[in-house]
Amino acid sequence: MQQKSVRRSNRxxxxxxxxxxxxxxxxxxxxxxxxxxxxxxxxxxxxVTRGALYHxxxxxxxxxxxxxxxxxxxxxxxxxxxxPPSLFARDALIAGSDAYLAAMRARxxxxxxxxxxxxxxxxxxxxxxxxxxxxxxxxxGLVAAMRAQAMVKLPVDxxxxxxxxxxxxxALAVEAGAxxxxxxxxxxxxxxxxxxHQAPRPARTR
Amino acid sequence: MQQKSVRRSNRxxxxxxxxxxxxxxxxxxxxxxxxxxxxxxxxxxxxVTRGALYHxxxxxxxxxxxxxxxxxxxxxxxxxxxxPPSLFARDALIAGSDAYLAAMRARxxxxxxxxxxxxxxxxxxxxxxxxxxxxxxxxxGLVAAMRAQAMVKLPVDxxxxxxxxxxxxxALAVEAGAxxxxxxxxxxxxxxxxxxHQAPRPARTR
DNA sequence: CTACTAACATACAGGCTGTATGTATGCAAC
DNA sequence: GTTGCATACATACAGCCTGTATGTTAGTAG
Numbered sequence: 001m002q003q004k005s006v007r008r009s010n011r012x013x014x015x016x017x018x019x020x021x022x023x024x025x026x027x028x029x030x031x032x033x034x035x036x037x038x039x040x041x042x043x044x045x046x047x048v049t050r051g052a053l054y055h056x057x058x059x060x061x062x063x064x065x066x067x068x069x070x071x072x073x074x075x076x077x078x079x080x081x082x083x084p085p086s087l088f089a090r091d092a093l094i095a096g097s098d099a100y101l102a103a104m105r106a107r108x109x110x111x112x113x114x115x116x117x118x119x120x121x122x123x124x125x126x127x128x129x130x131x132x133x134x135x136x137x138x139x140x141g142l143v144a145a146m147r148a149q150a151m152v153k154l155p156v157d158x159x160x161x162x163x164x165x166x167x168x169x170x171a172l173a174v175e176a177g178a179x180x181x182x183x184x185x186x187x188x189x190x191x192x193x194x195x196x197h198q199a200p201r202p203a204r205t206r
Numbered sequence: 207m208q209q210k211s212v213r214r215s216n217r218x219x220x221x222x223x224x225x226x227x228x229x230x231x232x233x234x235x236x237x238x239x240x241x242x243x244x245x246x247x248x249x250x251x252x253x254v255t256r257g258a259l260y261h262x263x264x265x266x267x268x269x270x271x272x273x274x275x276x277x278x279x280x281x282x283x284x285x286x287x288x289x290p291p292s293l294f295a296r297d298a299l300i301a302g303s304d305a306y307l308a309a310m311r312a313r314x315x316x317x318x319x320x321x322x323x324x325x326x327x328x329x330x331x332x333x334x335x336x337x338x339x340x341x342x343x344x345x346x347g348l349v350a351a352m353r354a355q356a357m358v359k360l361p362v363d364x365x366x367x368x369x370x371x372x373x374x375x376x377a378l379a380v381e382a383g384a385x386x387x388x389x390x391x392x393x394x395x396x397x398x399x400x401x402x403h404q405a406p407r408p409a410r411t412r
Numbered sequence: 413c414t415a416c417t418a419a420c421a422t423a424c425a426g427g428c429t430g431t432a433t434g435t436a437t438g439c440a441a442c
Numbered sequence: 443g444t445t446g447c448a449t450a451c452a453t454a455c456a457g458c459c460t461g462t463a464t465g466t467t468a469g470t471a472g
Binding site for chain 1: 418420
């Protein structure tokens with residue numbers, strides 16, 4: 001047991017306080033929403049005062065960004081843990097998408113990452129975060145599939161973004177009670193539709 | 207010219223005031239965001255007081271819902287106007303998606319309908335609105351394509367939702383400065399990938 | 413040991429939301 | 443038409459929240 005008011009270095013204090021604030025905020029932001037959660041409530045849950053919060057974060061939005069960042073990293077880590085390294089390109093994509101949908105079932109994650117995140121931080125900021133974490137894996141999987149000729153060649157960034165958007169919407173729908181099987185079926189169909197079985201019909205450019 | 211304080215029926219007054227409030231709110235919500243727009247600013251722009259607002263709408267969120275509803279209807283109408291009635295199923299889908307992307311270029315529409323809308327009203331409410339307007343056309347187009355055997359049979363609701371999600375993300379990306387051509391190419395590839403050229407490889411259900 | 417700085421806590425100002433209350437106008441019945 | 447009620451507002455108020463400014467304690471460098 002450690003006695004109260006142990007002597008701690010400033011670095012330790014900062015780290016601990018920041019972690020406490022992020023953890024408390026994460027809990028409240030996922031239970032309720034960003035707008036419905038006030039900073040007085042957050043600091044009370046973290047056991048500090050608003051002074052500490054505004055010392056460590058520029059504003060409420062910056063604290064939110066830190067929470068989103070951490071949660072996106074957690075999702076990415078769950079996916080990487082679930083998807084074995086070397087598979088056929090298509091199987092790796094499917095394993096990854098299943099892992100993503102599973103990870104997004106954690107309570108409140110969809111609202112945090114898919115609803116409040118884009119609205120509060122903007123799509124650009126969310127893209128930047130996603131590309132540093134979860135989307136990286138997806139993008140690499142797509143590049144690998146194209147290189148292995150298991151997928152038609154397409155602009156990679158756009159394809160990554162659009163598939164990610166479909167995954168996101170699927171996660172939201174499943175959480176809202178839709179048939180997970182239906183959505184999984186369609187996701188697989190969209191992915192398999194990109195296989196190069198036949199020469200693609202000449203696309204009328206205009 | 208009509209003299210001031212003309213005698214108007216209550217129904218006319220209500221309709222005019224509601225329309226003024228919605229128009230003023232729409233302008234501000236699209237120029238800034240929902241969170242950054244205060245009710246004092248809205249009523250000032252509409253030329254009434256906050257009393258009128260809270261007489262006609264339950265709260266700020268209800269006014270926002272009315273704005274979103276109207277804007278979604280406007281988008282749907284632009285699409286229907288742009289897409290000729292009888293085409294081959296695939297061409298109709300492409301024309302519709304182009305029309306959607308064009309309609310979403312109106313200033314502030316993406317934030318209103320794709321960012322703030324889901325965050326403030328929730329995905330369920332936005333789905334309900336979308337299904338009453340824009341998504342109806344998409345869904346019918348998909349059903350027609352499947353019936354004409356121009357598209358593999360898939361769960362229609364899930365497919366509609368996921369394609370709509372992809373369109374939405376494309377609209378956001380294009381507004382953020384991404385290559386519209388790239389996104390259009392990928393969207394077409396996703397749609398064409400659903401054509402039944404070959405028997406689909408046996409999907410391992412698990 | 414001294415001086416400076418980081419890590420907080422406390423106090424304050426401004427703004428916003430929603431509600432309660434007051435007032436004038438349309439409207440319906442007699 | 444006037445009496446009475448409901449509708450359409452305007453005004454006033456209470457509570458909360460955010461961000462900042464200021465004060466205090468604890469670490470840390472010289």
